[in-house]
Amino acid sequence: MNRRHTLRFLGMAAAAWLAGAPVPALVAAPALAADGGPVRVGEINSYTGLPAFTLPYRQGWQLAVEEINAAGGLPGGRALEVISRDDAGKPDDAVRAAGELLANERVDLLAGTYFSHVGLAVADFAARNRIPFVAAEPLTDAITWQKGNPYTFRLRPSTYMQAAMLAEEAAKLPATRWATVAPNYEYGQSAVKWFRALLKERRPDVEFVAEQWPAQGKLEAGPTVQALAAASPEAIFNVTFGADLAKFVREGEQRGLFRNRAVVSLLTGEPEYLEPLRDEAPEGWIVTGYPAEQIDTPEHRAFADAYRKRFGEWPKQGSVVGYTTFKAIAAAITKAGGTDPEAVTAALKGLELPSPFGPIVFRALDHQATMGAYVGRTAVRGGKPMMVDWRYAPGEAYLPPDDAVRAMRPVE
Amino acid sequence: MDFYFVQFLSGLATAATLFLVSSGLTVIFGVTRIVNFAHGSFYMLGAYVAWSLVERWGDTPPGFWGGVLLAAVTVGVLGAVMEVVLLRRLYRSPELFQLLATFGVVLIVQDAASWLWGPEDLLGRRAPLLRGSVEVLGQPFPLYDLMLIVLGPLVLVALLLLFHRTRWGTLVRAATRDREMTAALGVDQAKLFTSVLFLGSALAGLGGALQVPREAVNLHMDMAMVVEAFVVVVVGGMGSLPGAFVASLLIGQLQAFGILVFPQITLVLVFLFMAVVLVLRPYGLFGRPEEGPPAGEAPGPPLRPDGPRAATVSLVLLAALAAVPLVAGDYALIVLTEVVILALLASSLHLLTGLGGLVSFGHAAWFGLGAYGAALLVRDAGAPMLPALAAAPLVAGLGALVAGWFCVRRSGLYFAMLTLAFAQIVWSVTFQWYAVTGGDNGILGVWPADWASSKAVYYELTLLLAGGTLWLLRRAAFAPFGYALRAGRDSALRAEAVGIDVRHRQWMAFTLAGACAGLAGGLYAFAHGSVFPTLMAVPVSVDALVMVLLGGLRTLAGPAAGAALFHGLETEAMRLTDYWRLVLGLVIVVLVLAFPQGVVGFARSLWDRRRGGNGSAAEPVA
Structure with a gap:
């Protein structure tokens, strides 16, 4: 009976989309002398799914785009224009958004994504549609290795790289009995896998005596802490983050889990994760992160000053990633002399550019950037959490040998 | 100790x-x-x-x-x-x-x-x-x-x-x-x-x-808690305070000791427990049978079959839909393809919920199983697109056949929560079985065959397959099977008395609905080129239910219209604003208040009023 209503509604819906006016870009490009109009970059990220990380990231790329356009834009006086979309943390939404950006907005390049599975979905889309994609934040090793493709490049240091940085520090500890706690999905699993392998390589005498795999976002803090303590490890490797980390730290402190035990913890030094812990942040944990307020290199100072002037706050890890991603895109287009996808892809291979962390290069071998991270210890000073005794760990020093990478990456 | x-x-x-x-x-x-x-x-x-x-x-x-x-x-x-x-x-x-x-x-x-x-x-x-x-x-x-x-x-x-x-x-x-x-x-x-x-x-x-x-x-506290609270309520027996107390204690201990014994499956332990309790005890630990669970649908005016005029109009509109690629761009076709797929998903759920009176909270399981069935065939067996698509409803139907056997033995919210339990079990197996499913990183490269790689061709293919299946679902609603199903919904006792095996019909409806959702899943996989466990997660089940309700339970076209409305709203709002959830939520609330029978239900009653009839007009209407 109501087939007809169905069809009518479908028809109406279709009409609505067909008539859909083009959406104004989030960042309006200033009217530069346009040679063939602005360069359009489609940007997709989990703005509603993970705002705490993605909003600083957005401010970062906004700053980069403003700087690029204020300096006269790209070759030929073309402005850089970004059309941004939310993927709500879902890969299928991200692929749809990518389709829209490509078909309706005619973007020349894709960028962004936070979650690993979303990044992989967009990477696959990019390969199929032969459009360059600069994955900003996904950490999964697969995006540049096992599932790498010719059109996808990744900026942030991968799970492997961060685990390798920590394994190096962990090997210096006297501890031989280790326990691990990690969220039960690919990120947590591969972090633990690499950490174990790399630590064993340096220290054949260590053993892993307990492991906990809480569901992401659903850590049962009390029982988990108790179970770890029961195995009486000498040191703990932690991969939980966000709300789980806060619960873990609180219960762990109250139940004495961290007393006389070393803790090595992935990403915990990043301001996004460290700052919410306030004066309850753990002290003396060995972490990877970003001590924004303490880095005093000229390139970082320039970036941090501009960022603070523009947004009135210190940059976070995501800000650096967003900023550098779009600087890299601009550099690639300049190097390629245009927006031809093959030329831009070729330009991204081996692209060298300055970043707030110092010079980096997108390796031609696996499209992984050599951006590193800071390794140090956590501390609380004047009621504020921060990193101390830190050093910069350059990304290129924490990647496997080229042959091993080639073996993992599909043949192009 | x-x-x-x-x-x-x-x-x-x-x-x-x-x-x-x-x-x-x-x-x-x-x-x-x-x-x-x-x-x-x-x-x-x-x-x-x-x-x-x-x-x-x-x-x-x-x-x-x-x-x-x-x-x-x-x-x-x-x-x-x-x-x-x-x-x-x-x-x-x-x-x-x-x-x-x-x-x-x-x-x-x-x-x-x-x-x-x-x-x-x-x-x-x-x-x-x-x-x-x-x-x-x-x-x-x-x-x-x-x-x-x-x-x-x-x-x-x-x-x-x-x-x-x-x-x-x-x-x-x-x-x-x-x-x-x-x-x-x-x-x-x-x-x-x-x-x-x-x-x-x-x-x-x-x-x-x-x-x-x-x-x-x-x-994220809201979603993390609400599902667990529902589990407690159902395990304890709905409406029972001591039940909720005992169930909370059991689940608290399950989590405390579960992580010692099975640290890897904390994701699903609670749902396994609920499934076992519900299979053994129909009303939870302390529930009483007489507490009438919510029916999917109170007996309303019966469905009316189409007249010949309506059939003509349907065909004309189908032709119009098929002609859309002549004028529309690629993106419009992408979204329209999704709308058609979701219309199929919602209609398959409607078979259960609207006609069978069974509310499912786990319909995404079959959608996801279909998608994974197709994707695995493509990846591991190198199957071409069409055989993979054909396998999607079979895989999902088989899954639904097994789960359905357990689920239809319960009714109301107990049924709903049992479907949720099965969906969560399927989801967590998919999420954790890295060797086969790729875990949360999913399966990539599930793109349509070369001949169907253009958006227009794939859209037409989707329209053909989904439209055909929708037509079959319609036929089922007016076949003796559909009448028996509705009889079981309106009065299970009387239906049993006239010799209908209500449970068996419901089981078959569950399987059929699962198979149709599986086909939708297969189509969805090829439309996006990849599959992920998110396809079978709770939000997809909820979305499907929302589409059905938004369109209205009492009409067969409701779910399809609801799918178009919901998906259209969501994608447009997401494109335009960061506050798309607020917009979507407000629209849903307004629609619910304005059209308490669903959008199509409202259109239907308006139509009836204009004709001066109360649904029993001599000439059947569309």
């Missing part, structure tokens, strides 16, 4: 929070029969409000506890407001419609909380005087957790006293037993419902407020 005792205590502390929240849910459900998705949102609001108050005044014990109580009361008031402004207007609609309204509230609260409190996790103060820990059998144990362990039973006793020693409590219990009779005796239902919503929401708010010293308040 000492260690196990402390682990047991930790389990008790978890159970206390769980009990506070689920007791509120079970009281609300017992009296109003509302499946209140917004309960988790009230829990989250309780935590946020308490965080703000405790930040300000939480240094002293009176300040802290005053803040916690004030937060609970505030949230209770919000719950009462939701009842007065929204739910009260819906008591005459099908019961499930209130579910849709509360889903709208969930979306609104998510964005409102993000706007008011910001996106970052908020770590609140710890309770004064309860910051440290005590030694229990040589193991340090947080004082605050000890307090929670004591508080749980105290709240239970207080609630039992309230329900057994006050006039109001007696009325609530009476309404839980028999709502109509209570009303007939002159009890003001509206006031009773408002006060129950107040109490239930305040309990959720209290549960949330008490979490402030334990964890960082964050924007």
Whole structure:
């Protein structure tokens, strides 16, 4: 009976989309002398799914785009224009958004994504549609290795790289009995896998005596802490983050889990994760992160000053990633002399550019950037959490040998 | 031994929070029969409000506890407001419609909380005087957790006293037993419902407020809690306070000891437990059979078959849809392809919910199984697109056949939660079985065959397959099978009496619905080129249900229209604003209030009114 209503509604819906006016870009490009109009970059990220990380990231790329356009834009006086979309943390939404950006907005390049599975979905889309994609934040090793493709490049240091940085520090500890706690999905699993392998390589005498795999976002803090303590490890490797980390730290402190035990913890030094812990942040944990307020290199100072002037706050890890991603895109287009996808892809291979962390290069071998991270210890000073005794760990020093990478990456 | 005792205590502390929240849910459900998705949102609001108050005044014990109580009361008031402004207007609609309204509230609260409190996790103060820990059998144990362990039973006793020693409590219990009779005796239902919503929401708010010293308040607390609270309520038996208490204790211990024995499957342990309980005990541990669970649909005017004119119009419109690629761009076709696929998904759910009266919370499982079936064939067997698409409904149908056998033995919310349990089991297997499914990183490279790689061709293919299946579903609705299914929905007893094997029909409907959802899943996989466990996660099941309800349960076209409306709204709002959840939530609430029979149901009654008939017009209408 109501087939007809169905069809009518479908028809109406279709009409609505067909008539859909083009959406104004989030960042309006200033009217530069346009040679063939602005360069359009489609940007997709989990703005509603993970705002705490993605909003600083957005401010970062906004700053980069403003700087690029204020300096006269790209070759030929073309402005850089970004059309941004939310993927709500879902890969299928991200692929749809990518389709829209490509078909309706005619973007020349894709960028962004936070979650690993979303990044992989967009990477696959990019390969199929032969459009360059600069994955900003996904950490999964697969995006540049096992599932790498010719059109996808990744900026942030991968799970492997961060685990390798920590394994190096962990090997210096006297501890031989280790326990691990990690969220039960690919990120947590591969972090633990690499950490174990790399630590064993340096220290054949260590053993892993307990492991906990809480569901992401659903850590049962009390029982988990108790179970770890029961195995009486000498040191703990932690991969939980966000709300789980806060619960873990609180219960762990109250139940004495961290007393006389070393803790090595992935990403915990990043301001996004460290700052919410306030004066309850753990002290003396060995972490990877970003001590924004303490880095005093000229390139970082320039970036941090501009960022603070523009947004009135210190940059976070995501800000650096967003900023550098779009600087890299601009550099690639300049190097390629245009927006031809093959030329831009070729330009991204081996692209060298300055970043707030110092010079980096997108390796031609696996499209992984050599951006590193800071390794140090956590501390609380004047009621504020921060990193101390830190050093910069350059990304290129924490990647496997080229042959091993080639073996993992599909043949192009 | 000492260690196990402390682990047991930790389990008790978890159970206390769980009990506070689920007791509120079970009281609300017992009296109003509302499946209140917004309960988790009230829990989250309780935590946020308490965080703000405790930040300000939480240094002293009176300040802290005053803040916690004030937060609970505030949230209770919000719950009462939701009842007065929204739910009260819906008591005459099908019961499930209130579910849709509360889903709208969930979306609104998510964005409102993000706007008011910001996106970052908020770590609140710890309770004064309860910051440290005590030694229990040589193991340090947080004082605050000890307090929670004591508080749980105290709240239970207080609630039992309230329900057994006050006039109001007696009325609530009476309404839980028999709502109509209570009303007939002159009890003001509206006031009773408002006060129950107040109490239930305040309990959720209290549960949330008490979490402030334990964890960082964050924007994902609502969904994390609401599903678990439903599990507790169903395991305990709906409407039963002691049931909720016992179930909370069991689940708290399950989690405490489960991580020792199976640290890898914490994801699914709770759902496995619920499935086992429901298979063994039809009404949970303490539920009573006479508590009529919500039917998917109250007996309404029967479905009417098409006349010849309607068939012509259908064909013309189908032709028009098929002609869209002549004028539309690629993106319009991408979205339209998704709309057609989701229309199939929603219609398959409607077969269960609208015709069978069975509400499924786990329909995404079959959608996802179909998608994975197709994707695995492509990846591992190198199958071409069409055979992979053909396999999708078979894989999903097979899964539904097995799960259905268990599920149709239960009814109402017990059925719904059992489908949810199966969906979660399927989801977690997919999520964790890396070797085969690729885990959360999914399966990539599931693109259409070369001949179908253009958006237009794939759209036409989708239209053909989904349209054909929709037509078959229609036929099924008017075949003896469909009549028998509807008979079982409207009166299972009478249907059995005339010789219909109701359970068997429902089982077959479950399988058919699963197979159709599987086909939709297969089509969806090729449309996106990749599959991920998110395809079978809870939000997809909820979305499917929302589409069905938005369109209306009483018409066959409703689900398809609901799918178009919901998906169109969502994609457009997401494209245009960061506050798309707020927009979507508000639109749903407005639609629910304006069209309590669903959009198509409304169109239908308008049509009937214009023709001066009441649905029995001589000439059948479309």
